[in-house]
Amino acid sequence: MPALTIDRLKAYYVNEHFGLKREVRAVDDISLVVRRNEIYGLAGESSSGKTSLIKTLAGAIRPPMRVIDGSVRFNFGGESVDVYRQPDRMRQARWRHLSYIMQGSMNVLNPVRRVKHSFRDFAFRHMDPNRDFQDRVVEHLRRLQLAPGVLEAYPHQLSGGMRQRLTIALATICEPEFIVADEPTTALDVLVQQDVLALIKEVQRRLRSSVVFVTHDMSVHAAITDRLGVMYAGRLVEEGPTARIFAEPQHPYTAHLIASLPRIGDARIRRSLPGKPPALSDPPSGCRFHPRCPLAIARCIKEVPEMLPSATGGRVACHRAGEAEVT
Amino acid sequence: MSAHVLQLDHVSKRFAIGGFFSRQKLQAVNDVSFTLSADRPEIFAVVGESGSGKSTIANMILGTELPSSGELRFDGRDIATLRSRRDREAFIAKVQPVFQNPFEAFNPLTRIDEYLFATARRFKAARSFDQKQHLADEALQRVGLSLAEIRGRFPHELSGGQLQRVAVARALIPEPKLIVADEPVSMIDASLRMSIVNLFRGLRDELKVSIVYITHDLATAYYIADRIIIMRKGVVVEQGQTRAVLDNPTHPYSIALKNAVLPPDPAQASAIIRARETHMHLP
Numbered sequence A: 001m002p003a004l005t006i007d008r009l010k011a012y013y014v015n016e017h018f019g020l021k022r023e024v025r026a027v028d029d030i031s032l033v034v035r036r037n038e039i040y041g042l043a044g045e046s047s048s049g050k051t052s053l054i055k056t057l058a059g060a061i062r063p064p065m066r067v068i069d070g071s072v073r074f075n076f077g078g079e080s081v082d083v084y085r086q087p088d089r090m091r092q093a094r095w096r097h098l099s100y101i102m103q104g105s106m107n108v109l110n111p112v113r114r115v116k117h118s119f120r121d122f123a124f125r126h127m128d129p130n131r132d133f134q135d136r137v138v139e140h141l142r143r144l145q146l147a148p149g150v151l152e153a154y155p156h157q158l159s160g161g162m163r164q165r166l167t168i169a170l171a172t173i174c175e176p177e178f179i180v181a182d183e184p185t186t187a188l189d190v191l192v193q194q195d196v197l198a199l200i201k202e203v204q205r206r207l208r209s210s211v212v213f214v215t216h217d218m219s220v221h222a223a224i225t226d227r228l229g230v231m232y233a234g235r236l237v238e239e240g241p242t243a244r245i246f247a248e249p250q251h252p253y254t255a256h257l258i259a260s261l262p263r264i265g266d267a268r269i270r271r272s273l274p275g276k277p278p279a280l281s282d283p284p285s286g287c288r289f290h291p292r293c294p295l296a297i298a299r300c301i302k303e304v305p306e307m308l309p310s311a312t313g314g315r316v317a318c319h320r321a322g323e324a325e326v327t
Numbered sequence B: 001m002s003a004h005v006l007q008l009d010h011v012s013k014r015f016a017i018g019g020f021f022s023r024q025k026l027q028a029v030n031d032v033s034f035t036l037s038a039d040r041p042e043i044f045a046v047v048g049e050s051g052s053g054k055s056t057i058a059n060m061i062l063g064t065e066l067p068s069s070g071e072l073r074f075d076g077r078d079i080a081t082l083r084s085r086r087d088r089e090a091f092i093a094k095v096q097p098v099f100q101n102p103f104e105a106f107n108p109l110t111r112i113d114e115y116l117f118a119t120a121r122r123f124k125a126a127r128s129f130d131q132k133q134h135l136a137d138e139a140l141q142r143v144g145l146s147l148a149e150i151r152g153r154f155p156h157e158l159s160g161g162q163l164q165r166v167a168v169a170r171a172l173i174p175e176p177k178l179i180v181a182d183e184p185v186s187m188i189d190a191s192l193r194m195s196i197v198n199l200f201r202g203l204r205d206e207l208k209v210s211i212v213y214i215t216h217d218l219a220t221a222y223y224i225a226d227r228i229i230i231m232r233k234g235v236v237v238e239q240g241q242t243r244a245v246l247d248n249p250t251h252p253y254s255i256a257l258k259n260a261v262l263p264p265d266p267a268q269a270s271a272i273i274r275a276r277e278t279h280m281h282l283p
Helices: A050-057 A087-093 A115-126 A133-143 A148-152 A160-172 A190-207 A218-224 A242-247 A252-259 A298-302 B054-061 B085-094 B112-124 B129-142 B160-172 B190-207 B218-224 B242-247 B252-260 B266-278
Strands: A004-017 A020-034 A039-043 A065-076 A079-082 A098-101 A178-182 A210-214 A227-232 A235-241 B004-017 B024-037 B043-047 B069-074 B095-098 B178-182 B210-215 B227-232 B235-241
Touching (some): A004 A050, A020 A050, A020 A235, A039 A050, A050 A178, A098 A160, A115 A148, A133 A148, A160 A190, A190 A218, A210 A218, A218 A242, A218 B266, A235 A242, A242 A252, A242 B266, A252 B190, B004 B054, B004 B210, B024 B069, B024 B227, B024 B235, B043 B054, B043 B190, B054 B069, B054 B210, B085 B112, B112 B129, B112 B160, B129 B190, B160 B190, B178 B190, B190 B210, B190 B218, B210 B218, B218 B242, B227 B242, B235 B252
Parallel strands (some): A098 A178, B043 B227, B178 B210
Antiparallel strands (some): A004 A020, A004 A065, A065 A079, A227 A235, B227 B235
């Protein structure tokens, strides 16, 4: 059984003003599976719906956002838990089985209390009460090669990289089976970024947990994800093994994302896409990428492309899949 | 006319940090010198991590900070001597900024065409509405937009890429000689980022504007910059032609910085992370 099964999930922001209903389709008909012991990357631009998707799969949505249709099922220790039909089970599973690594470490660590208090607030009630909590925390930090002295510090006394390492320690102390990481390295300097990525990879390997890793930075996906899902305007447009997607992107949007990355040692002119990402309240008809797509044909304007198996061992939603070239 | 648009001559900047009793000196920029030639416009990259002093250099070039020691000359004139209002205005018209986050640079309650009209009025003495519109439209056309597209719009109605183009258009209205761009693409989405980067290339080649491009991103610096300085804790550790410096960095810090750039290639990038992991040795 896979670690996470998302089936035809639709989650919209629904606003009603004076009888006028307005829907923002942030997560629109997404099906995907995350396996045990893998890092699944989610790529996409801002407002492509990637943050809405991970909020929905973690059951962390608030009105006006609503799940319209579909289901999200986790597999915690062999037991299936449906996020939206078994909210009590889900509450018990939080942090114990499902944890988060967030972008802004300052939003996680309480700024006016010592780090050790943040650990207590998050993890105490999820841990074995028969063992000394402080000992467990110190032992866990030692494993991650963090000096236990940082527990006595206030967050502002630590560097950004150290704080981000602590949020990783905090998210992994209960040895969860599933970890959601939302842009955990975006705010860090390049030299620190690599260490934090290596730490996430190392912890994932040791715990054999599943990670959903969200970032817009394709180089980070190249570095640590096993499989990659690419989102555009609320839909998943391509999915597959990361190495294959970089080598042979099947969707024209993926092909553009990869081709437009500047590389040291290669100063060829890179073209940019015309237009801008669509507003999710009023998305284009048919394939949502068609107004910007260099390969668009009449069919793309009318027909929504289905997610179908691709030539590279993944899935792709495009009427002209495989025709895009990486130049 | 001087041969240099911009000349930094042993420029240093110190800040005092801490309270009255715990006062310390922070050397943000330490003895930096470089020149931008007037007859050959170029894109000059200032690269470094946070705390390297790169934004302090931007502020000093824009005249919002004065150097603690050394001289910063624009068109042959020391910026510190620009005292009269007329001199300041003339200087501001010639040295224009583009900031990191366009959503913060524009007031969310002000229509964005107002910024363009206000700049036209202030620096081009455009009195009539027609004149202002003409100047705004001309600048917008240069960045691939038009006044018809943005008239009456508020910042939230545009994408980050479009808004950053408007910011560049606004900077172009006074016909500057120098644009100081502080991390102009770090907040821009991937599919729009290259359009902004390519726009800077166009400004250099067509409008002959020199650009100081401040960034932490070595890959885009490699892509557009003609020359580069790499900074660490306020000190320039390496400088030269961008391609030459980044193809064969010699200073240990430049080498570390270059190696820290993850290549967009799964095989190479994952090997870099694996190498980092192995010297962690978690039990």
